[in-house]
Amino acid sequence: MTAADDLHSALLADLAAAGRLSPQWRDDFTRVPRHRFIPETVWLDEDGEPVPLRRADSPDEWLRACYADRPLITQLDDGDGSGHGYSSSSASMPTTVAMMLAALDLRPGMRVLEIGTGTGYNAALLAARAGAERVTSLDVDPAVAERARASLKAAGWPVNVVTADGTAGYPPAAPYDRVLATAAVQRVPYAWVAQTAPGGRIVTPWGTAFHNGALLHLRVRADGTASGRFGGNSAFMWVRGQRLPHGAVEDRVRPEHDCTQTVTELHPHYALADFDASFAIGVRVPAMKPVVVFDNDDPGGGAYTAYLLDPFAESWASWRVEPGTCRFPVRQHGPRRLFDELRAAYMWWADAGRPAHTRFGLTVDRAGQAVWLDGPERRVG
Ligand SMILES: C[S@@+](CC[C@H](N)C(=O)[O-])C[C@H]1O[C@@H](n2cnc3c(N)ncnc32)[C@H](O)[C@@H]1O
Numbered sequence: 001m002t003a004a005d006d007l008h009s010a011l012l013a014d015l016a017a018a019g020r021l022s023p024q025w026r027d028d029f030t031r032v033p034r035h036r037f038i039p040e041t042v043w044l045d046e047d048g049e050p051v052p053l054r055r056a057d058s059p060d061e062w063l064r065a066c067y068a069d070r071p072l073i074t075q076l077d078d079g080d081g082s083g084h085g086y087s088s089s090s091a092s093m094p095t096t097v098a099m100m101l102a103a104l105d106l107r108p109g110m111r112v113l114e115i116g117t118g119t120g121y122n123a124a125l126l127a128a129r130a131g132a133e134r135v136t137s138l139d140v141d142p143a144v145a146e147r148a149r150a151s152l153k154a155a156g157w158p159v160n161v162v163t164a165d166g167t168a169g170y171p172p173a174a175p176y177d178r179v180l181a182t183a184a185v186q187r188v189p190y191a192w193v194a195q196t197a198p199g200g201r202i203v204t205p206w207g208t209a210f211h212n213g214a215l216l217h218l219r220v221r222a223d224g225t226a227s228g229r230f231g232g233n234s235a236f237m238w239v240r241g242q243r244l245p246h247g248a249v250e251d252r253v254r255p256e257h258d259c260t261q262t263v264t265e266l267h268p269h270y271a272l273a274d275f276d277a278s279f280a281i282g283v284r285v286p287a288m289k290p291v292v293v294f295d296n297d298d299p300g301g302g303a304y305t306a307y308l309l310d311p312f313a314e315s316w317a318s319w320r321v322e323p324g325t326c327r328f329p330v331r332q333h334g335p336r337r338l339f340d341e342l343r344a345a346y347m348w349w350a351d352a353g354r355p356a357h358t359r360f361g362l363t364v365d366r367a368g369q370a371v372w373l374d375g376p377e378r379r380v381g
Helices: 003-017 023-031 059-066 094-104 121-130 142-154 190-194 268-272 275-284 338-351
Strands: 041-046 049-054 072-076 087-091 112-115 135-139 160-163 176-181 196-207 212-220 226-233 260-264 289-294 304-309 316-321 328-333 360-365 368-373
Touching (some): 072 142, 094 121, 094 176, 094 226, 121 135, 268 289
Antiparallel strands (some): 226 360, 260 328, 316 328, 360 368
């Protein structure tokens, strides 16, 4: 047994003991060593900052990171060297990989399309289960796709990796029995539905500017529509064409801006930190991005400002929390009253009985998508 074998076995044993690795997938995970897919340089997310870890400098630490239950950033800034520091490709956390594969219900012999090849690790797992010749995996980034193609071939899983925008699907290998996206969408592309056989499934992380995101499980019907519910926390990077503009709060919130000022008794925690509340708010409000800024970068200090930003226009709101108070000053700037919109959405959710995100679902047809609560007849977004 090598050190990698030991670490690999220990990770799978831990995932299984925690109930995070379905027995159906255990053999496949055993056959695919994760470190064969991880690049020589990765970045660990330390409090939002990418910290590099190079195999050449710290081989033992690198190997331990490959078999830790955490995501590894594998590319920054689309690989353009611009230094903004946002993650543009990663190897997802093993728990998340296992959760999504369990939801896919992939069986031997099925044809499957993956959107977001990344390192190729997930594609290898799909290949272990379905057969490499039945797996097509798309990545929009040529360098990422090329690297994954080579890793998959070297590890014995010669999946067809195509450099392409996955939101168009891949008609040459359709129809698929299963479509799995490992990058998040705000709008489910109809191409995925059109290229999936009736009865087939689509599993994708889905989110909004407000909330990223939940796992969406769709089933495709013979009439060319797809419908299904949300279930599970799955925060993912967006597919490139649906990214929100990057922008620092200090560039958007300017001292010279005119503001209206009010006070609220609604604590930001209830709207931002409650998974189900923030999921529902995201469904109800159009483009609105929350950003929390702690005083002196100190989450333990208790004082912070929650900003609400319109990612595409100039409106913003700020919502200030000081320890020991229960009335929170709100300032709003621009044509949209973002705090008022958020509050109305929060009250809608509270009045609806605080539904869990699992009570929401989504239907996709040629005309677009509709989010519903409890059933398609109760459209809410
Ligand atoms: C979280 S990573 C995927 C992880 C991967 N499945 C693995 O096992 O390592 C997301 C990937 O989606 C890719 N991506 C982003 N937008 C895309 C698009 N429109 N079409 C295809 N791939 C896309 C990124 O380049 C990135 O490599």
